[in-house]
Amino acid sequence: MTSTAAPTAPSAPPPAALMIANVRLADGQRVDVSIADGRIAAIGADLPREPGMSIEDGADALLLPGFVEGHTHLDKTHWGLRWYRNEVGPKLTDRIDNERRWRAHSGHDAGAQSLALARAFLQMGTTRLRTHVDIDTDAGLRHLDGVLATRDALRDVLDLQIVAFPQSGLLGRTGTADLLEHALAAGADVLGALDPALIDGDPVKSLDLTFAIAQRHQKPIDIHLHEPGEIGAFTLGLLLDRVAALGMQGQVVVSHAFCLGALPERERDALLARLAQLRVALLTTAPPSVPVPPLVACREHGVVLFGGNDGIRDTWTPYGSPDMLERAMLIAMRYGLRRDDDLALAFDCVSGTAANACGFEAYGLHVGARADLVLVDADTLAQAIVARPVRKLVMSHGRIVARDGALVGAWIDAGAAPGSTSAGASFGHAADTR
Template sequence: METMWIQNIKLETGSYTDEEGYVFTKTGIFHLKVEGGKIVDQIEENISIPDGESEKLDAKGLLAVPTFKEMHNHLDKTYMSLGWKSCKPVRNLKERLHHEAEELVELAPTTKQRAKTMIETLLSQGSTHIRTHVNIDPYIGLKNLEGVLAALEDYKGIVTADIIAFPQHGLLRDEVPHLMKEAMRSGATMVGGLDPAGIDRSIEKSLYTTMDIATEFDADVDIHLHDGGHMGWYTIDKWLDMTADSGWRGRSAISHAFCIGEVPEIRAQQLAERLAEQKVAVMSTIPLTKSLPPVQLLDKHGVDVHFGCDGFFDSWSPHGTGDVLEKVTKFCELAGLKDENQLRKALKWATKGITPLNDQGEKQWPKKEDPADFVFVDAASSAELVARKPIRNAVMVKGKVVYGSL
């Protein structure tokens, strides 16, 4: 079993408030012993590392934070690696979907190449887990899935992934339900859905079909929901009934969920309570173009909220960097989160809930037996990281540097 020491790594250790009311994060320099990709010992810098043949890696006082989790992405859609191409003008969603469908056949042969370029971009920003939705539709069948699976195989042991069979052009049409099942047999790990009202035109039938596929393959679910207002609210409420009836508690998520922010607050609170009860997560890309789900209200009620970058540089938008931390920073700006406590807690939206300090400002990460997975940055604290978005000096997975250098 490989053993190594990571020397001079800055970790957050606690919090204090000065006489003027400013909150500060306390840090210390540590040496971490790693065996088999996990942390097995942690000693302070004033204690000498035992002599031996273990490899040593010097972090040079850089701050370590948990690696990021990109929780809403489309690896198969990007134009990356093909050169510059802006979006074709369209008049409405129907035209945009038609244009995408025309492009699918043209782009399919380069799916692996394009997906690998996007994976590299996400990894360079600190993301080591990717939840990707992959088009499953009548135009290309499973070709995009095949390309994405091949790309992810090249990053096995570095990047983990949720691979969602995604009916972008509608679940209730042609042979799509059959193709969705074929996708689940061919490597997809989750079942996707899309706008049961706006796209499928039948809320109950769309949701029941989604759940039927999920139960057949014992798979988790992630539903794109752009349908707004009370229609979207009803859709989520109906889905919560189904999760309770099917025993799918803790096994699904709603992506976008704009509707929760578009209904009266009492309605949003009712839904938040049910989402928490059924452990249904909400995935947000913090877009500029539409209302947001009420992240803080959901958080207050115990709903897991995670951020993602969505697709970027594709037929839908030429914008985007692949930096999920940027999404956290943007939300903090929108919500007016400015102080040390608020900023460092906000990191959880990029790390799937993991933060170095708990809500009381006490150290909770990393612990013995945790994976040696780190993003290294030149920052005083995770609060500065969220506010200022410094470059990622290095990314480490299981004790090995997979991006950048130390």
């Protein structure tokens, strides 16, 4: 497959033995972290220093696991480009049509742009990421090609899951289903879908075809469900019927699920019970202006609810940031979380719960977990979420990739095309200069 993205960064093994000394866990415990072959080998107070071990002094910083972005659109972003003037109409179809026209006429480069934003995520502490990529009958697999190249360029330090996403729906444009099959065969990890009733107009046919494609390729599903109220509940019920009938428990994510925030409690709770039974997870971006799945009720019913940004600086929205501490703060604000222990629930939406929901393995701060670590100057986790301090250190796969808010070493220019300006040279100022 051809690509506009860059040659890959040099692949090198992580340091054989490294210790992050003098750091604090979220519970206040002071510990050292011993790392070997990219994994946490030991974590505890006053660990022994082995001969030849490199020591990194954490200087009493707060230790966090690498962050997880559960839902974004790397291929769409304008990150680092000139400001896009948004004059699009109010309907979902207005945004879809406007974006297709703009991308076709502007020559938007999904490879270069996804690489710029992925590196910004890495710099700010995200080491695992799920991105939806448009599979379009006009562009074919061009956007996918670019994001596949970004995944390859950052393969040593960023786990990047790709969702093959039919942004215009599955049924409305002839050839979309075939393109989705080609995308899954080419390397996409997950099958996407969009509003089977309001976009496709035939939720039974749309869902039947979606599940058939997923089963042929043995891939999980992540569906955008913006449909409100009773319409969304009807579609969600149809989806859950298929999960049960086809044995796809634990293999489906419903993104947005606005309907669950607007239903009467009895009807909502019946759906939550089915979601929990079938292990169907929910993704929220915690938008301020539409209903959202209820966090407390989801947890009470055993439904997994995790978080993500959605689009960042694209034709759909001027908002968004590759800082998952900011997203945790926005989740906390949307759900009225103020106590320190409640803020920890918001962080879980962009860390452990998100990793589990997306199927990212060996995650966390425990022996055997992959050494994906973030150090920040904060007294507590709640302060880190609210103040969002500069990342003192970011480690991925046992490699130090960023220090004091900037990428370091081989990752300064990882994936940058020969002769081009580094996509990461001004990450710290990108939001202020566009």
